[in-house]
Amino acid sequence: MGARDRIREFFITNVGKILTTQQIRKVGGISEYARRIRELRDEEGFQIKTHVDRADLKPGQYILETLEQRPVISRTISPQLRNEILERNGFTCQLCGAGAGDPDPFNSNRKVRLHIDHIKPLSQGGTNDRHNLRVLCSACNQGKANVQPPSDTALNIIAKIRKLPKSEQLEIYNILKRKFEA
Ligand SMILES: [Zn+2]
Numbered sequence: 720m721g722a723r724d725r726i727r728e729f730f731i732t733n734v735g736k737i738l739t740t741q742q743i744r745k746v747g748g749i750s751e752y753a754r755r756i757r758e759l760r761d762e763e764g765f766q767i768k769t770h771v772d773r774a775d776l777k778p779g780q781y782i783l784e785t786l787e788q789r790p791v792i793s794r795t796i797s798p799q800l801r802n803e804i805l806e807r808n809g810f811t812c813q814l815c816g817a818g819a820g821d822p823d824p825f826n827s828n829r830k831v832r833l834h835i836d837h838i839k840p841l842s843q844g845g846t847n848d849r850h851n852l853r854v855l856c857s858a859c860n861q862g863k864a865n866v867q868p869p870s871d872t873a874l875n876i877i878a879k880i881r882k883l884p885k886s887e888q889l890e891i892y893n894i895l896k897r898k899f900e901a
Contacts, residue, residue, distance in 0.1 A: 722747040723755045730759070730767060730783040740779040756781065760842050764788035772843060789844065796835050796847055804835050804852045809881070812856035816878025823858065834860045 720728075729746040730738070743752050759765045766784045770776040796804075810819050810833065823829040836855040839845030880891055 722749045722752070723758060726752060726755050727759055727763070727765070730765065730781075731786065734783050734786055736782065737776065738781045738783075740781075743781065757842075761794065762791060764791045793847070794841060796852070800847070800849065800852070801835055804849065805833065805854055807849075808854035809885070811854060811881050812859050813853045813882065814855060814859040816881045817856040817858075818881060823856075832857045836860055 726743060726747045729743065740752070743756070744750070747755060749755070756767055760767050765788055768776065768782050768784055770778050770780060773782070776782065811817070812831070812833065817831045819831060819833050821831045823831050834855050834857060836853050836859075837845045837847075838851050838853055845851050880888060883891075
């Protein structure tokens with residue numbers, strides 16, 4: 720029996736009970752128990768909840784709420800849909816406003832990479848429906864940049880402008896153009 724099987728059985732035997740990282744690690748006998756739990760959730764539809772899903776759980780606590788398995792939704796987003804979302808969001812991160820090719824604010828050797836993010840995570844019943852998808856940069860996708868720097872530096876303001884609809888960007892462009900051409 721593999722680690723995933725042992726962890727699955729442990730959750731099923733303890734359905735409705737809070738389990739801890741230590742217990743699960745002991746049963747699984749591996750350090751990558753977190754990945755096994757993700758697989759049970761995403762590939763098998765088990766409704767395993769964490770502190771991210773439920774305020775009454777502490778970090779490191781897990782609970783299998785019910786034996787009912789959710790229908791599994793593929794994580795794969797077709798290239799067509801991916802392009803559609805990128806176009807719709809103007810190839811711009813919807814949290815920080817970074818665009819593809821901008822320098823990565825967390826690693827100056829790299830350029831920003833854009834991801835398609837599920838607004839409501841698949842693990843919480845979100846779908847691949849286009850309304851549940853948006854563009855995020857790698858940093859925001861990993862939750863590193865979820866706090867916008869408070870200072871109004873030129874870069875921050877540009878990031879804000881890039882998130883505006885095209886018509887408003889054009890308005891700002893025209894104002895600045897008039898100013899500098901005068
Ligand atoms: Zn971002």
